[in-house]
Amino acid sequence: MDSLDRFSNRFLIEGEIELKTPMRIGGGQNAAMYSLSPSPVIECYDAGSGTFEPYIPGSSLKGVLRSTLERLVRTFDVSQCCVCTGDRNEGAVLCGKESCISCRLFGSKNGGAKVRIRDSHLTEECRTTKDRSAFLREQPHFGSPGGGKGRMRPEESVSAGTAFRFHIDLDNGTEEEVGLILLSLREFNNNRAHLGGGSTRGHGFCRVKRYSVKKLWLKDGALSNEKVSGKDCMSAAKRYLAGLNGSSDNERGFDRYWRAFSGPVDRFDDGHVVAMLKVTCLTEFSMKGLDETTVTNGLGPVIPGSTIKGFLRHKLEERETDRTSMNSIFGGKDHRGRLIVSDAWYDGKKEIGNEKIPRNSELRMFMVFDNMTKDEMDYVTDLFDLEVQITGNTSAGVTRNSHDNAKNKVKMHVEDVKRFSAREYLAE
Numbered sequence: 001m002d003s004l005d006r007f008s009n010r011f012l013i014e015g016e017i018e019l020k021t022p023m024r025i026g027g028g029q030n031a032a033m034y035s036l037s038p039s040p041v042i043e044c045y046d047a048g049s050g051t052f053e054p055y056i057p058g059s060s061l062k063g064v065l066r067s068t069l070e071r072l073v074r075t076f077d078v079s080q081c082c083v084c085t086g087d088r089n090e091g092a093v094l095c096g097k098e099s100c101i102s103c104r105l106f107g108s109k110n111g112g113a114k115v116r117i118r119d120s121h122l123t124e125e126c127r128t129t130k131d132r133s134a135f136l137r138e139q140p141h142f143g144s145p146g147g148g149k150g151r152m153r154p155e156e157s158v159s160a161g162t163a164f165r166f167h168i169d170l171d172n173g174t175e176e177e178v179g180l181i182l183l184s185l186r187e188f189n190n191n192r193a194h195l196g197g198g199s200t201r202g203h204g205f206c207r208v209k210r211y212s213v214k215k216l217w218l219k220d221g222a223l224s225n226e227k228v229s230g231k232d233c234m235s236a237a238k239r240y241l242a243g244l245n246g247s248s249d250n251e252r253g254f255d256r257y258w259r260a261f262s263g264p265v266d267r268f269d270d271g272h273v274v275a276m277l278k279v280t281c282l283t284e285f286s287m288k289g290l291d292e293t294t295v296t297n298g299l300g301p302v303i304p305g306s307t308i309k310g311f312l313r314h315k316l317e318e319r320e321t322d323r324t325s326m327n328s329i330f331g332g333k334d335h336r337g338r339l340i341v342s343d344a345w346y347d348g349k350k351e352i353g354n355e356k357i358p359r360n361s362e363l364r365m366f367m368v369f370d371n372m373t374k375d376e377m378d379y380v381t382d383l384f385d386l387e388v389q390i391t392g393n394t395s396a397g398v399t400r401n402s403h404d405n406a407k408n409k410v411k412m413h414v415e416d417v418k419r420f421s422a423r424e425y426l427a428e
C-alpha cells in the first residue's frame with residue numbers, strides 16, 4: 001500500500017494503453033543487455049517469467065502527458081501554462097508559478113509534482129503470450145531527413161497490438177485536474193498524441209482502454225474510497241477550458257492546435273488534421289525486411305510509414321516543390337516535419353501470411369498534418385486516388401524489359417478526416 005501521510009486525498013487513474021502502431025522507447029546501449037539489435041528498445045527483467053520485457057517508463061508517459069496537456073490548455077489560453085517541450089527555439093524553461101497548471105501538476109524547480117506515474121508493464125494478456133516475436137520486432141527504416149539517399153538501418157520496436165497497464169496517482173487534486181489528465185490521455189485515442197520516439201515516422205499511435213478513476217481519502221484515521229465518474233471529471237475540465245480567453249490563432253508552434261478557432265471542421269484546411277487512409281494494393285507488394293520477405297510489425301505485413309513518406313518526399317521533389325514547403329512538411333536540421341505517416345497495416349479478414357501482400361489487399365494508415373497550411377496539405381493530398389509505385393525500382397522488380405509487371409503499386413484514399421476545432425472539441 002502507498003504511504004498515506006502525504007495526502008488528504010488521492011485520485012487513482014488506471015487503465016490500459018494498447019499500441020495501434022509500433023512504439024520505440026530507446027534506451028541506448030544498455031537498454032536491453034542481450035538484444036542483438038544495434039538499436040534496442042528499453043526493457044526490464046521480469047523475475048517471475050525470467051525474461052526481458054518491454055515497458056513504458058513512468059517518465060516517458062509523464063513527458064508526453066505533460067506536453068499534451070500543455071498543448072490543449074495553450075490552445076485555449078497561453079497564459080495558463082508554460083511550455084515544457086515543444087519547439088526547441090522557444091526554450092524549455094519551467095515557470096514554476098502556482099497559476100501554471102502544468103507546473104502545478106507535473107512539477108517544477110519550485111515544487112514537486114502532484115502527479116506521479118508508475119512504469120507501465122505488459123498486461124497479463126500480453127505477458128502470457130509466449131512468442132516473444134509477437135511484441136518485439138526489428139524493422140528497417142530510412143535514415144533521418146537530410147541524410148541523402150535513404151539507407152535502411154535496423155531498429156527494434158514494440159509491435160502494434162501490445163498492451164500495457166498504466167497507473168497514475170494525483171495527490172490533493174480536484175476532479176477538474178483529473179479531467180485534464182483524462183483529456184490528455186484521450187488525445188492518444190484522437191491520434192493527436194503519440195508515445196515514444198519516431199512519431200513523425202508514425203510510431204506510438206495508441207489507445208487508452210478500460211480506464212477507471214478512484215478517489216481515496218482519510219476520514220477519522222480510516223481510509224475510504226469511491227469510484228469517480230471519468231465523464232464528470234472531463235466535463236469539469238472542459239468547463240475550465242471553455243471559460244478561458246482563447247489564444248491567438250496565428251502561432252504555428254507545436255505547443256497548440258493552430259487555427260482551432262477558425263476554419264471548417266473535418267476538412268483539409270489550415271490547422272491540425274488527422275486523416276485515416278485506405279491503401280489498396282493494385283499489384284502485389286513486397287519489400288525486403290531484415291530476416292523476412294516483407295516487413296512485418298508482429299501481427300502481419302506492413303508498408304512502413306518511412307517508405308510511404310520517402311515516396312512522398314521523392315515525388316514532391318520531382319515536382320520541384322519549393323524549399324520552404326519541403327522543410328515545413330518533412331523537417332530540417334533543427335525542426336521536425338509537420339507530416340506524420342504511420343505504417344500501413346493489413347486490415348483484411350483473410351490470413352495472408354508474412355510473405356507478401358497480395359494484389360487487391362486493403363490496408364489502413366494514419367496521416368497527421370500537424371499545424372499545416374492548406375497549400376502544404378494539397379501537395380500531399382494531390383497524390384491520393386492515383387496509381388503510384390511506392391518503392392524504388394529494385395524493390396518493385398522493375399527492369400529494362402519488364403516495366404509492365406512491376407510490383408508495389410498502390411492507391412491511397414481518404415476515409416476519414418478530422419480537423420481540430422475548439423468549438424467542436426468542447427461540444428464532444
Ligand SMILES: [Zn+2]
Pocket residue numbers: 081082083094095096097100101102103104108
Ligand atoms: Zn509552468
Ligand SMILES: [Zn+2]
Pocket residue numbers: 002012167168169
Ligand atoms: Zn498508487
